[in-house]
Every structure is written in C-alpha cells, then in structure tokens.
Amino acid sequence: AQSVTQLGSHVSVSEGALVLLRCNYSSSVPPYLFWYVQYPNQGLQLLLKYTSAATLVKGINGFEAEFKKSETSFHLTKPSAHMSDAAEYFCAVSTGTASKLTFGTGTRLQVTL
Amino acid sequence: GAVVSQHPSWVICKSGTSVKIECRSLDFQATTMFWYRQFPKQSLMLMATSNEGSKATYEQGVEKDKFLINHASLTLSTLTVTSAHPEDSSFYICSASTGIGEQFFGPGTRLTVL
Numbered sequence: 001a002q003s004v005t006q007l008g009s010h011v012s013v014s015e016g017a018l019v020l021l022r023c024n025y026s027s028s029v030p031p032y033l034f035w036y037v038q039y040p041n042q043g044l045q046l047l048l049k050y051t052s053a054a055t056l057v058k059g060i061n062g063f064e065a066e067f068k069k070s071e072t073s074f075h076l077t078k079p080s081a082h083m084s085d086a087a088e089y090f091c092a093v094s095t096g097t098a099s100k101l102t103f104g105t106g107t108r109l110q111v112t113l
Numbered sequence: 114g115a116v117v118s119q120h121p122s123w124v125i126c127k128s129g130t131s132v133k134i135e136c137r138s139l140d141f142q143a144t145t146m147f148w149y150r151q152f153p154k155q156s157l158m159l160m161a162t163s164n165e166g167s168k169a170t171y172e173q174g175v176e177k178d179k180f181l182i183n184h185a186s187l188t189l190s191t192l193t194v195t196s197a198h199p200e201d202s203s204f205y206i207c208s209a210s211t212g213i214g215e216q217f218f219g220p221g222t223r224l225t226v227l
Binding site for chain 1: 117155221
C-alpha cells in the first residue's frame with residue numbers, strides 16, 4: 001500500500017522568498033515520486049519525478065526536490081518564488097513511472113507582493 | 114509532444130441522463146489510460162485503469178456499471194457516466210501512458226449535473 005501526506009494545505013510566501021512544500025510518503029516497495037502543478041480548471045503538469053536515480057531532482061520552472069529515504073520525504077523547493085508559481089501542488093507516489101498514482105491532498109501556494 | 118486532450122472541457126446535463134467524456138492521446142500510443150475524479154479543493158482520486166483492448170480495472174468503491182470505460186484504441190478512451198446524479202458533479206481528469214513512461218494528463222472535464 002502507498003500513501004502520501006502533504007503537510008500544509010495552504011502555504012503563503014512573498015515574491016522572491018524560498019518556497020518549501022512538504023511531502024512524506026509511505027510505500028512497501030521502492031517508490032517513484034512525483035510533483036505536479038495544477039492551475040485552476042486545468043489538468044496536471046509534471047514538475048519533476050524521482051525514479052531511483054539521483055536523489056536531488058531538478059524540474060521545470062526552477063523547482064527541485066530531494067528524496068530522503070531515512071525521512072521518507074520528498075519536499076519541493078524553489079529558491080525564489082514568482083507570482084506565476086501560485087497554483088495547487090500535488091505530490092504523488094507510485095510503484096513505477098507508468099503505474100497508477102496515489103496523490104496527496106495538495107498544497108495551495110499563494111505568492112504575495 | 115505527449116499531448117492528451119479531453120472532450121468536452123465542460124458539460125452540464127440533467128439528472129438521469131448519460132454523459133460521455135473522451136480522452137485522446139494526440140501524438141503517442143497509449144497502452145494504458147487512467148481516469149481520475151477531483152472534487153472541489155480536493156485531491157485526485159483514481160477511478161479506474163484501462164488497458165487497450167481489455168476491460169478496465171476499477172478502484173474499490175467505484176461502480177463499474179455507473180462509470181463505463183472503453184479503451185477501444187491506442188489513442189482513445191471514453192468514460193460514460195450513466196444515469197448521472199448531482200453527486201456525480203466533479204472534475205474528471207484522464208491520463209495516458211505508453212506503459213513504460215510517465216503519465217501525461219488531459220486538461221480535465223468539468224461535469225455539472227442539475
């Protein structure tokens with residue numbers, strides 16, 4: 001069984017500030033981990049994914065995430081927030097890149113001036 | 114590349130009617146397609162997994178007779194909500210996969226049942 005916990009349903013940061021969105025996972029097998037972004041009334045766009053290679057994964061739009069097995073975490077970070085980063089972010093886990101995904105409850109990121 | 118479309122993008126129907134939602138992979142062949150539903154301000158919940166040419170696998174609690182899934186070709190899967198009721202109102206999102214790569218998501222279909 002797999003599950004994902006996203007701490008903080010809503011995160012607010014100032015433009016230019018560090019973005020940190022938390023994700024912890026539970027998996028009985030080595031996990032594949034994903035971060036997706038969703039803008040209002042749209043589908044999901046893949047930001048980055050961990051597939052058992054490098055533990056520090058770089059994605060699009062300046063985002064990155066680090067896989068920490070000891071902490072069962074896969075937190076998403078971005079050094080400097082932009083207004084355009086305001087969206088809903090979902091962490092997800094699966095047993096393979098093409099396997100069904102189990103999503104966290106999502107974190108809404110608000111970026112203020 | 115790797116574009117997935119959904120049609121319609123939004124639909125309003127009367128209670129008791131059936132609604133069909135199409136999911137197409139435009140530039141690749143999708144051996145597997147997934148259907149999710151998302152309630153307002155909530156996460157995506159997997160409804161079913163469909164492989165081309167075979168019956169869909171439904172998640173626990175999803176009524177297969179109510180949510181009919183057909184994956185007749187490598188580029189098209191359809192979800193039919195039969196005898197829709199207001200509680201079926203939701204955002205339905207499909208994703209498509211080649212089977213060895215990542216899932217690519219469609220833009221979603223918003224269903225409102227009056």
